[in-house]
Amino acid sequence: MTSHITHNYAHTTSSPETSDKPSTRVTVIDTPGTDLLARAHTGWQRFLDTFEEPPHE
Numbered sequence: 001m002t003s004h005i006t007h008n009y010a011h012t013t014s015s016p017e018t019s020d021k022p023s024t025r026v027t028v029i030d031t032p033g034t035d036l037l038a039r040a041h042t043g044w045q046r047f048l049d050t051f052e053e054p055p056h057e
Contacts, residue, residue, distance in 0.1 A: 032040075
């Protein structure tokens, strides 16, 4: 059995919820903070420490 679903994507009304204006609740952050970068660096170092170093021949 197959079913066919159609969607109507046309909007006939304009309201504040559907406008192209950005929401005032959204905060844009240009760059990550120093705390986030420090935590990422620490996590990266822990990840790298899980690898065994190749034996020196």
